[in-house]
Amino acid sequence: xxxxxxxxxxxxxxxxxxxxxxxxxxxxxxxxxxxxxxxxxxxxxxxxxxxxxxxxxxxxxxxxxxxxxxxxxxxxxxxxxxxxxxxxxxxxxxxxxxxxxxxxxxxxxxxxxxxxxxxxxxxxxxxxxxxxxxxxxxxxxxxxxxxxxxxxxxxxxxxxxxxxxxxxxxxxxxxxxxxxxxxxxxxxxxxxxxxxxxxxxxxxxxxxxxxxxxxxxxxxx
Amino acid sequence: xxxxxxxxxxxxxxxxxxxxxxxxxxxxxxxxxxxxxxxxxxxxxxxxxxxxxxxxxxxxxxxxxxxxxxxxxxxxxxxxxxxxxxxxxxxxxxxxxxxxxxxxxxxxxxxxxxxxxxxxxxxxxxxxxxxxxxxxxxxxxxxxxxxxxxxxxxxxxxxxxxxxxxxxxxxxxxxxxxxxxxxxxxxxxxxxxxxxxxxxxxxxxxxxxxxxxxxxxxxxxxxxxxxxxxxxxxxxxxxxxxxxxxxxxxxxxxxxxxxx
Numbered sequence: 001x002x003x004x005x006x007x008x009x010x011x012x013x014x015x016x017x018x019x020x021x022x023x024x025x026x027x028x029x030x031x032x033x034x035x036x037x038x039x040x041x042x043x044x045x046x047x048x049x050x051x052x053x054x055x056x057x058x059x060x061x062x063x064x065x066x067x068x069x070x071x072x073x074x075x076x077x078x079x080x081x082x083x084x085x086x087x088x089x090x091x092x093x094x095x096x097x098x099x100x101x102x103x104x105x106x107x108x109x110x111x112x113x114x115x116x117x118x119x120x121x122x123x124x125x126x127x128x129x130x131x132x133x134x135x136x137x138x139x140x141x142x143x144x145x146x147x148x149x150x151x152x153x154x155x156x157x158x159x160x161x162x163x164x165x166x167x168x169x170x171x172x173x174x175x176x177x178x179x180x181x182x183x184x185x186x187x188x189x190x191x192x193x194x195x196x197x198x199x200x201x202x203x204x205x206x207x208x209x210x211x212x213x214x215x216x217x218x219x220x221x
Numbered sequence: 222x223x224x225x226x227x228x229x230x231x232x233x234x235x236x237x238x239x240x241x242x243x244x245x246x247x248x249x250x251x252x253x254x255x256x257x258x259x260x261x262x263x264x265x266x267x268x269x270x271x272x273x274x275x276x277x278x279x280x281x282x283x284x285x286x287x288x289x290x291x292x293x294x295x296x297x298x299x300x301x302x303x304x305x306x307x308x309x310x311x312x313x314x315x316x317x318x319x320x321x322x323x324x325x326x327x328x329x330x331x332x333x334x335x336x337x338x339x340x341x342x343x344x345x346x347x348x349x350x351x352x353x354x355x356x357x358x359x360x361x362x363x364x365x366x367x368x369x370x371x372x373x374x375x376x377x378x379x380x381x382x383x384x385x386x387x388x389x390x391x392x393x394x395x396x397x398x399x400x401x402x403x404x405x406x407x408x409x410x411x412x413x414x415x416x417x418x419x420x421x422x423x424x425x426x427x428x429x430x431x432x433x434x435x436x437x438x439x440x441x442x443x444x445x446x447x448x449x450x451x452x453x454x455x456x457x458x459x460x461x462x463x464x465x466x467x468x469x470x471x472x473x474x475x476x477x478x479x480x481x
Binding site for chain 1: 407409410411414415417418
């Protein structure tokens with residue numbers, strides 16, 4: 001992890017409990033626009049990605065809550081957290097007793113934030129900082145995908161990849177607060193939670209976050 | 222290319238649209254949203270922005286509180302928005318609307334003005350043509366596709382009579398679009414976030430050099446005298462059979478009613 005990314009995350013966030021998952025503490029920011037600007041300046045890229053890693057998103061919060069109640073889903077198993085952001089789902093899986101947790105995110109600041117957040121929660125989380133969607137899904141027992149359906153192009157890449165992961169035998173858990181591009185079929189709802197986010201990110205600060213299991217291809221319809 | 226897209230904040234059609242006792246639309250009954258037809262012309266403008274580096278400005282006339290509707294257009298990709306709002310504008314007729322928007326356009330540098338076919342509330346469909354007249358600009362209506370034709374013209378494929386024709390019009394010009402321009406894009410999350418930082422200028426009649434008595438409700442050339450809601454229709458029957466069985470059932474139904 002480059003020292004500059006780590007310093008950037010520390011400079012622009014505050015370590016604090018996650019609403020609804022108070023046992024997890026993350027480096028979180030208050031204002032998305034100011035931080036986005038700072039990331040644009042830091043990277044020299046006016047098209048820098050949104051600082052997804054500095055907020056606990058509704059889909060990730062729902063997966064975190066579900067894993068707290070269903071530790072057996074990941075206990076002793078190998079878990080991959082796709083589009084990890086802050087690392088919230090990865091940390092929740094590690095806390096639930098996963099045998100090995102890998103978080104994936106393409107944003108270098110997210111890579112730094114995940115490492116910092118894992119350490120702040122005394123969890124071991126391996127981090128991959130490249131675009132795994134261009135590769136075959138790795139051999140893991142469970143894939144977590146929190147809040148991946150906010151963008152049509154991303155959703156169009158994520159869904160086939162998750163289906164391939166499912167076909168290879170991984171269980172796939174999807175967390176979502178009602179994004180437009182959530183797949184309409186092939187998901188089984190496992191639970192719904194009232195999740196508290198912020199109007200910095202959403203139209204409402206209280207959203208319904210749902211957790212789904214991706215059906216295998218044979219039963220998908 | 223500098224494009225101004227005329228957008229109208231209209232009551233959300235999913236809400237309860239109603240007229241007040243003065244025959245005017247009660248705009249407090251439903252939150253304002255972008256007029257659907259204007260989203261198609263905005264999409265055409267954004268495609269020109271993507272391919273030609275055009276800069277897109279939204280221009281609206283509407284009540285205070287229309288900013289949220291314009292914010293969606295900014296989230297889709299427009300660079301800035303101008304909202305003309307003034308209490309005196311309540312009850313404006315189509316002519317007033319043209320005059321106000323034309324006055325606003327005189328203060329905005331542009332090469333191309335795009336207007337939607339008509340609005341979901343008033344439905345007049347004349348404002349784009351009226352503005353072209355007031356600003357003495359060429360007008361192309363019924364646009365199904367808009368492409369740049371060099372630096373100083375656009376080529377427009379338009380619906381004409383029973384077919385299509387392609388015309389080239391020198392800029393500056395006004396083009397009125399149709400839904401054939403292509404499905405409006407959904408704002409991305411990044412677009413939604415970015416829209417918060419974009420410029421939203423608010424102009425009053427005084428800012429435009431217009432007097433309240435010359436435009437708006439006081440100068441309206443038309444007044445709504447009576448209103449009547451559309452006749453209630455019987456509930457639709459939904460046939461939920463497999464396609465072949467459903468087809469048979471629908472044909473039987475139409476025969477029974479003497480429709481075929």
